[in-house]
Amino acid sequence: MQTNKPIKVDTVIVGAGSAGLSALREVRRYTDDFLVVNDGHWGTTCAAVGCMPSKALIEAAHAFHRRLTFEEFGIQGAEGLRANIPAVLARVRRMRDGFVKGPESVPDKLGDRAVSGRARLLGPGRLEVNGDEIEARAIILTPGSRPVVPxxxxxxxxxxxxxxxxxxxxxxxxxxxxxxxxxxxxxxxxxxxxxxxxxxxxxxxxxxxxxxxxxxxxxxxxxxxxxxxxxxxxxxxxxxxxxxxxxxxxxxxxxxxxxxxxxxRRPNIDGLGLDTLGVPLDDKGMPRIDPATLRIGEMQVFLAGDANGYRPLLHESADEGHIAGRMAAPDASDHGLCRRTALSIVFSSPQVARVGPPLSDLDEDTTVSGNADFSDQPRARIAQTAAGLLRLHAERETGRLLAAEMCVPAAEHLAHLLALAVERQMTVADMLAMPFYHPVLEEGLRSALRDLAKGVAAVGGSDLSDCKPMGHDALD
Amino acid sequence: MQTNKPIKVDTVIVGAGSAGLSALREVRRYTDDFLVVNDGHWGTTCAAVGCMPSKALIEAAHAFHRRLTFEEFGIQGAEGLRANIPAVLARVRRMRDGFVKGPESVPDKLGDRAVSGRARLLGPGRLEVNGDEIEARAIILTPGSRPVVPxxxxxxxxxxxxxxxxxxxxxxxxxxxxxxxxxxxxxxxxxxxxxxxxxxxxxxxxxxxxxxxxxxxxxxxxxxxxxxxxxxxxxxxxxxxxxxxxxxxxxxxxxxxxxxxxxxRRPNIDGLGLDTLGVPLDDKGMPRIDPATLRIGEMQVFLAGDANGYRPLLHESADEGHIAGRMAAPDASDHGLCRRTALSIVFSSPQVARVGPPLSDLDEDTTVSGNADFSDQPRARIAQTAAGLLRLHAERETGRLLAAEMCVPAAEHLAHLLALAVERQMTVADMLAMPFYHPVLEEGLRSALRDLAKGVAAVGGSDLSDCKPMGHDALD
Structure with a gap:
């Protein structure tokens, strides 16, 4: 085998996980001359062992836990409920099996452009898979990660x-x-x-x-x-x-x-041959990568997804595959693509979420904070979910929202609202101008915004902006 | 009594509901010379018979209904659960009693500036309560509404x-x-x-x-x-x-x-004496009011809250009290205050929500729409809540988001996100630039945004904006 001539291909993607499949979508825009090499199961971490099965387990657990609220609601018989663990796990797998069908079908869809095997770099533009040598103009590495066990x-x-x-x-x-x-x-x-x-x-x-x-x-x-x-x-x-x-x-x-x-989780970069690229590696064997391009050095070699350790989250891996796939195009611009506002969510109860940089990265001298205690939040009290704290941080001078961290009910939703605000560089006043329905958890967020507004020089007076009379007909 | 000299006061607020109490907060900024006149129970519609007790009933009902998902989750014994209606209703009242404490305490807090009785206008700047005549520089009418029964x-x-x-x-x-x-x-x-x-x-x-x-x-x-x-x-x-x-x-x-x-619900304007103001009334006895000022004619008389029928929702009533209270100030500007993006939420399951104007008010020729079917939305499937449809509408030329209507799980949260976007005049591309975590219901909203983007000339390429490389150190 190793005496065969090298296989020549425009682009190789190593790893058919979330980042790799996202890269594939972009690669196909510029070439059909590609290979996808995948080691082991053709199923993404997210669908097979990550976000999806974990959320299925969590939904069952939280549904069962709600029985503790039943007596207060006026619902009787909660003491007769039992969680049947084998049945719970069987349902988790049923859901999981549905979610992995997509990635599992990739080899069938790609035919001989899908290769099962472990890839190892031989140098820039060269790698080896199953004893075959491959020469590629561009290489996108998305080998993923695995749980660490001492x-x-x-x-x-x-x-x-x-x-x-x-x-x-x-x-x-x-x-x-x-x-x-x-x-x-x-x-x-x-x-x-x-x-x-x-x-x-x-x-x-x-x-x-x-x-x-x-x-x-x-x-x-x-x-x-x-x-x-x-x-x-x-x-x-x-x-x-x-x-x-x-x-x-x-x-x-x-x-x-x-x-x-x-x-x-540990990046699957051991045995990948990153040392053959001729760029400096840190003590974990990791090269430097620019988050806007995912490029290693000045080469047409990219390292995207969990494997680079930058933001090991599904939505970031999808973005990284997207970026790497676009940067790998022959006519790609020198510029990279901006990364989105950081967003992380933990599906505990209450949920934990962070938007933007962690508080410890903010400059204390120029930052002002606002809090909202959710342990007495009216809507949450009605639902028997009242608990937690939400904190917002803004630039004191301008009121521009910088970051938030919280452990509150429905944090996943409040965090998306805040992520849009941070992404769009909104101020506290911008956010206070939006409607807040009643009774909703977003009113708790508004309390934090109002608390924050006290410390911002530029905010005061009415949430509502000055407006010419709208004309009498509006009420007809 | 009626032979007494008129009582002179700077401002009278008629009705101590959500709009009236919101107006009171603003009135106190410019004067202590006010009266609050309230007919009947000192408790807001929202707290006493509206948003709060209804949500308490709904939470209990939906918690009980979740038992139908238990077997699929692997939880046994759901057949033994019973809703004890008297206990459910007793809990609704316990919650309600807590929420009405605030408004019920108003008479104690205001002392003789709180008057229990029914107010009737005698003309601009004049009204009668319990047989006493009152002369006021400004009158803020927030008499509320009541259920219609034929x-x-x-x-x-x-x-x-x-x-x-x-x-x-x-x-x-x-x-x-x-x-x-x-x-x-x-x-x-x-x-x-x-x-x-x-x-x-x-x-x-x-x-x-x-x-x-x-x-x-x-x-x-x-x-x-x-x-x-x-x-x-x-x-x-x-x-x-x-x-x-x-x-x-x-x-x-x-x-x-x-x-x-x-x-x-019918506005409580019968017997209020609006006919004494000398302005035209419609066939329901309603004067014209500008939503930006809540002013009747050119007088210092304001009609705010459910009673004017404009947007009979708690958060709008609070805004209207706020506006009327500010407009009633002696030094108020001629300008009114802009109303927020319309937002309505129905706490059904799935929830129904609308942001911005109804579809029927939009111009078909210049509007493009995007849909997302939630009956197969992955996160909702995991939670056994998958159902419904979300529709977005934008200006075709610019991609500016105009309106949304939906019946989907967690519509209350998606609607707030969309309300911020509409309020800030964002485009589809602006919204697609935000992070969407995984797996979340907001990804369903993103599907609708992507569907919408197909019809917008200005959108295409990457969600991520062009970015100079961020520098290698970002990954260190």
């Missing part, structure tokens, strides 16, 4: 779970430790606890769900702590204790039947 | 319910006809049906929930029809049939134990 923990065998294996379980044991309480850890720990399992959460850091703002964390932490044991601030140690795993961390020990490891 | 139906006594009496019931009979399927009728009919009552809805018109767009109505109607009998397109007739009321309407007859009448 080597020694692998000895616990299938009692160690990750999001790769969690949704494959037919049933779950009663006691589950979750190590790593970032976005995924908090989502899964809370979902499993709400399904009736005995859950304890561990993290080496003090924060939860990736929250940066100390005030938001202080509002969030007791809400999570009410549902599970929390051990944060020291690395978790695992020890075999017969049939169970003894997990020790900050402030306590938990005997677990299984441990869900959610301490992060 | 006179002959009153003979059915307490078997006729309105939102004034519904939440006061200790229990509800099994069979309830809802006459009038506008926003309130649809909300209450669906809530009662979901609580297990046998409900039929009647309306003289063909539309439901105030939907203007035929396509949205066609998507919404079968969803409501699956939960109750619907008789629309002919006036309902009521007839006594012994213990029951025989309600006949389009396509059928329903034997009801009680009838909830929700055919509209």
């Amino acid at each position: 080597g020694p923990w692998r000895t616990f065998g299938d009692r160690i779970l990750t999001t790769d294996s969690l949704f494959e379980q037919d049933d779950l044991p009663r006691r589950i430790a979750v190590v790593g309480m970032g976005a995924i850890g908090v989502e899964m720990a809370q979902a499993l606890a709400r399904l009736g399992l005995d859950v304890a959460g561990f993290d080496a850091a003090e924060t939860l769900a990736g929250i940066d703002d100390r005030q938001v964390l202080e509002a969030f932490r007791p809400l999570i702590e009410a549902e599970m044991g929390l051990h944060t601030g020291a690395s978790a140690e695992l020890e075999d204790a017969g049939g169970t795993i003894r997990v020790s961390g900050a402030g306590g020990v938990f005997k677990a039947d299984a441990v869900l490891v959610a301490i992060g | 006179g002959p139906w009153r003979t059915f006594g307490d078997r006729i319910l309105t939102t004034d009496s519904l939440f006061e019931q200790d229990d509800l009979p099994r069979r309830i006809a809802v006459v009038g399927m506008g926003a309130i009728g649809v909300e209450m009919a669906q809530a009662l049906a979901r609580l297990g009552l046998d409900v039929a809805g009647f309306d003289a018109a063909e539309t439901l929930a105030g939907i203007d767009d035929r396509q949205v109505l066609e998507a919404f109607r079968p969803l409501i029809e699956a939960e109750m009998g619907l008789h629309t397109g002919a006036s309902a007739e009521l007839e006594d049939a012994g213990g029951t009321i025989r309600v006949s309407g389009a396509g059928g007859v329903f034997k009801a134990d009680a009838v909830l009448v929700a055919i509209g």
